[in-house]
Every structure is written in structure tokens, then in C-alpha cells.
Amino acid sequence: LGRAxxxxxxxxxxxxxxxxxxxxxxxxxxAKNSGVELTDKELKSIGGMVNSLTGRxxxxxxxxxxxxxVNNVFFSPRFxxxxxxxxxxxxxxxxxxxxxxxQAAINxxxxxxxTAGIIAVANAMMPGSVETDPRSSDFGKIKVGDTRxxxxxxxxxLITLAARLATLSSKSSTTGKVTPLNSGKFGSxxxxxxxxxxxxxxxxxxxxxxxxxxTGKDFNGNPITIQGELSNLFVPLxxxxxxxxxxxxxxxxxxxxxxxxxxxxxxxxxxQTQKLxxxxxxxxxxxxxxxxxxxxx
Numbered sequence: 001l002g003r004a005x006x007x008x009x010x011x012x013x014x015x016x017x018x019x020x021x022x023x024x025x026x027x028x029x030x031a032k033n034s035g036v037e038l039t040d041k042e043l044k045s046i047g048g049m050v051n052s053l054t055g056r057x058x059x060x061x062x063x064x065x066x067x068x069x070v071n072n073v074f075f076s077p078r079f080x081x082x083x084x085x086x087x088x089x090x091x092x093x094x095x096x097x098x099x100x101x102x103q104a105a106i107n108x109x110x111x112x113x114x115t116a117g118i119i120a121v122a123n124a125m126m127p128g129s130v131e132t133d134p135r136s137s138d139f140g141k142i143k144v145g146d147t148r149x150x151x152x153x154x155x156x157x158l159i160t161l162a163a164r165l166a167t168l169s170s171k172s173s174t175t176g177k178v179t180p181l182n183s184g185k186f187g188s189x190x191x192x193x194x195x196x197x198x199x200x201x202x203x204x205x206x207x208x209x210x211x212x213x214x215t216g217k218d219f220n221g222n223p224i225t226i227q228g229e230l231s232n233l234f235v236p237l238x239x240x241x242x243x244x245x246x247x248x249x250x251x252x253x254x255x256x257x258x259x260x261x262x263x264x265x266x267x268x269x270x271x272q273t274q275k276l277x278x279x280x281x282x283x284x285x286x287x288x289x290x291x292x293x294x295x296x297x
Contacts, residue, residue: 086104131143
């Protein structure tokens with residue numbers, strides 16, 4: 001099994017390196033045909049754009065030895081940075097290159113148009129299956145029952161974060177309710193809560209378990225269990241996805257969902273969650289229970 005895993009990993013790494021080199025060669029040719037002078041600075045900018053397009057963003061000063069620390073805390077930090085760079089390179093030029101600024105803008109238009117086309121077809125086939133409000137975590141996803149198919153490659157979460165901070169409001173992906181941020185009401189979220197939740201979603205398995213232990217609760221606010229934390233550490237994502245599909249009677253077709261997940265379309269299944277009131281009872285709940293009795297309550 002170890003040799004098979006290593007062979008698979010090596011084959012994938014070789015494929016990505018080859019893909020990255022081929023794309024770089026393509027842009028070098030386009031630059032030459034456009035009369036761009038290929039200085040060291042220009043080549044570095046083109047390389048930065050190619051890296052972002054192939055999921056390999058630069059961690060800047062955290063490259064090298066610092067990258068290991070970042071990798072231990074977050075899941076695929078370079079991929080997240082690549083998504084951010086893909087959105088920003090049309091403005092920054094990956095270091096100020098006009099050529100890169102133009103090519104990055106063309107690529108971003110292709111990404112947006114392609115994604116919009118896919119979700120438009122999905123919504124035409126099944127009206128209401130697509131969320132158009134960027135404040136919802138379902139934005140850019142196709143919803144079938146309680147199953148969400150992310151066709152944005154994860155980039156939709158960045159748009160949602162920006163939209164929530166820009167509008168200071170958030171929309172629930174289960175109830176559809178829009179709530180303001182920084183309202184000051186008890187239990188309401190702040191802008192900082194939104195940022196923290198976004199980062200927690202990007203935690204590595206080990207960091208996620210440490211966070212659960214430190215708070216005594218999992219991501220859904222339920223008490224942690226040894227079985228649940230061991231599952232987070234050692235169960236592969238594909239098996240977790242299958243378990244989610246099987247456990248929810250309102251999920252999409254399991255076989256089709258697993259095929260989509262295997263092809264790189266992130267698949268998540270969840271419905272409305274109900275927290276046990278006994279974990280954090282209010283005075284009104286406790287008084288009501290005392291009045292009507294435990295059985296009736």
C-alpha cells in the first residue's frame with residue numbers, strides 16, 4: 001500500500017509540474033508574439049501568474065522553512081493563496097507587468113464566464129438549485145437536496161467572505177435568513193467572527209482537532225467525542241463525504257455525488273442542525289421544563 005501511495009503521489013506531482021511548465025511555455029510564446037521584452041522581472045511575473053493558475057500561490061516570507069509551519073496549521077495554504085492571486089493579478093500584474101495584468105484579466109473572465117455558464121444551466125434544469133446571493137456560503141454551488149456541489153474550485157468562499165465584510169451582513173445557507181453583523185445583539189456575529197470562521201474552515205485536520213479540544217466543542221457547537229476527533233484526523237475525505245451522503249435522507253444520489261467528488265468537484269452534505277438545548281439551556285427553557293415536567297418538555 002505504501003508503494004502504491006508513493007507511486008500515485010509521484011505521478012500526480014509529475015503531471016502538475018509538466019502542466020505548469022507547458023502553460024509557462026505557452027505564455028512565453030504569447031509574450032514573444034506580442035513584442036514583450038522578457039526581462040527577469042517580466043519572467044518572474046509570468047511565473048507568478050502561471051503558479052496561481054495551477055494552484056501554487058507564493059507564501060512570500062513564509063516560503064521555505066516557514067511553509068512547513070503554515071502547512072501544519074492550514075489545509076493547502078498555497079492553493080488558497082493561488083485563488084487570491086487569481087482574483088488580484090488582473091490588478092497587480094503579479095509584480096507590475098502589463099502583459100500579466102492583461103492575460104490574468106482574460107483568464108479571470110474565462111473562469112467567471114465558465115462558472116456562470118455551468119450554474120445557469122443547472123438552475124435552468126432545476127430552478128432554485130443555485131444561490132445567487134454572495135453573502136451565503138452556498139454561493140456558486142449547485143444544491144441538490146442537502147448536497148452542495150462547488151463548481152468554483154473553492155473560490156466562491158473568498159467571494160462570500162468579501163461580500164459579508166463589505167455589506168456587514170450574512171445569509172444562512174440552511175434557513176435563508178439574512179442577519180446583520182456588528183448589531184450588538186446577544187449571540188450575533190461580528191465581522192471578526194466571520195473572518196475567524198473562514199480561517200477555521202481552512203484549518204488542517206491536526207489544527208482543527210486542537211481547536212475542538214481547546215473549546216470543548218466541534219465546528220457545529222456540539223460536545224467533542226474521541227470518536228469524532230479521531231475521525232477528523234484519520235478518515236479520508238472521500239469516506240467522510242460518503243458517510244455524509246448516506247446519513248442524510250435528503251442528499252443527492254450517492255454514486256453521482258461520489259463521482260463528482262472524485263473528479264474534483266467538492267461535495268458537502270448537511271441540513272439544518274439542531275443543537276441540544278441541554279448543552280446551554282436558557283433560564284426560560286429551564287423554567288418551562290420545571291413547569292410542565294421533563295416528559296412533556
